[in-house]
Amino acid sequence: MKTHKIIFLLVVFFTATSISTAQKSKKAIKTSPQKVTFYIARHGKTMLNTLDRVQGWSDAPLTQEGVEGAEFLGKGLRGIDFKAAYTSDLGRATQTTNIVLQARGGEKIAIIENEGLRETNFGSYEGDLNSKMWGDAAIYLHFPTTEALFADVGKKGVKEVLSVVKILDKLNMAEDYDQVRTRTQNALKSIAEKEATSGGGNIFMVGHGMAIGTMLSNITGEEVPRSHMANASVCKVIYDKGKFTVESFGDTSYIEKGRQSIGK
Numbered sequence: 001m002k003t004h005k006i007i008f009l010l011v012v013f014f015t016a017t018s019i020s021t022a023q024k025s026k027k028a029i030k031t032s033p034q035k036v037t038f039y040i041a042r043h044g045k046t047m048l049n050t051l052d053r054v055q056g057w058s059d060a061p062l063t064q065e066g067v068e069g070a071e072f073l074g075k076g077l078r079g080i081d082f083k084a085a086y087t088s089d090l091g092r093a094t095q096t097t098n099i100v101l102q103a104r105g106g107e108k109i110a111i112i113e114n115e116g117l118r119e120t121n122f123g124s125y126e127g128d129l130n131s132k133m134w135g136d137a138a139i140y141l142h143f144p145t146t147e148a149l150f151a152d153v154g155k156k157g158v159k160e161v162l163s164v165v166k167i168l169d170k171l172n173m174a175e176d177y178d179q180v181r182t183r184t185q186n187a188l189k190s191i192a193e194k195e196a197t198s199g200g201g202n203i204f205m206v207g208h209g210m211a212i213g214t215m216l217s218n219i220t221g222e223e224v225p226r227s228h229m230a231n232a233s234v235c236k237v238i239y240d241k242g243k244f245t246v247e248s249f250g251d252t253s254y255i256e257k258g259r260q261s262i263g264k
């Protein structure tokens with residue numbers, strides 16, 4: 001009788017130990033961070049882009065040209081297996097996301113809106129002519145022309161000029177450079193960590209020109225070379241072992257690839 005009891009207790013012990021070990025192993029596999037590859041696109045061209053008006057948190061739908069650009073991008077991204085899609089919650093970004101994914105075809109993937117990916121808020125300048133906002137900034141900073149201002153911005157970046165827009169904003173709503181960078185980087189890092197711990201993979205993302213440039217400005221730990229982001233252009237960013245690498249910035253090759261695929 002005692003022998004049977006001892007055998008029973010040993011079976012219970014080893015069974016419990018095996019289950020516990022399996023659970024720990026399964027948990028370790030589940031949470032082991034994997035590489036995430038982001039394809040971060042600027043939204044398609046909008047009505048406010050066409051009218052050369054300030055478009056931050058204000059919004060406008062895509063023009064026909066903008067729709068076509070998003071469609072070309074979608075076709076150019078065919079063959080890339082995306083796990084999920086994230087987008088700014090502004091209408092032009094969500095519209096672009098839906099058009100790109102529809103043109104890309106394949107299995108449907110989840111689309112997640114994130115307000116942290118919004119464009120810069122330009123306060124009382126929203127919807128006004130770009131020439132008005134940049135002209136006011138040029139005068140405040142004692143530049144003779146907006147061209148002279150842009151030449152300086154091209155060398156130094158947009159940090160100083162955004163601080164001026166914030167100062168000149170009559171509604172006290174405008175964001176400065178550090179606010180935009182903190183907001184967008186927090187959003188990107190949160191998404192990266194989430195996707196890395198759930199298996200990694202390719203992630204499609206749609207945001208806005210100035211916000212994307214600001215977000216990636218020092219995401220690697222040092223300043224990243226940047227240039228103008230055309231509508232529907234792509235930045236390829238790798239997140240691996242807690243670190244970001246920017247592989248490309250403002251890449252229009254996917255758009256061209258999609259354009260060339262028409263009629264084939």
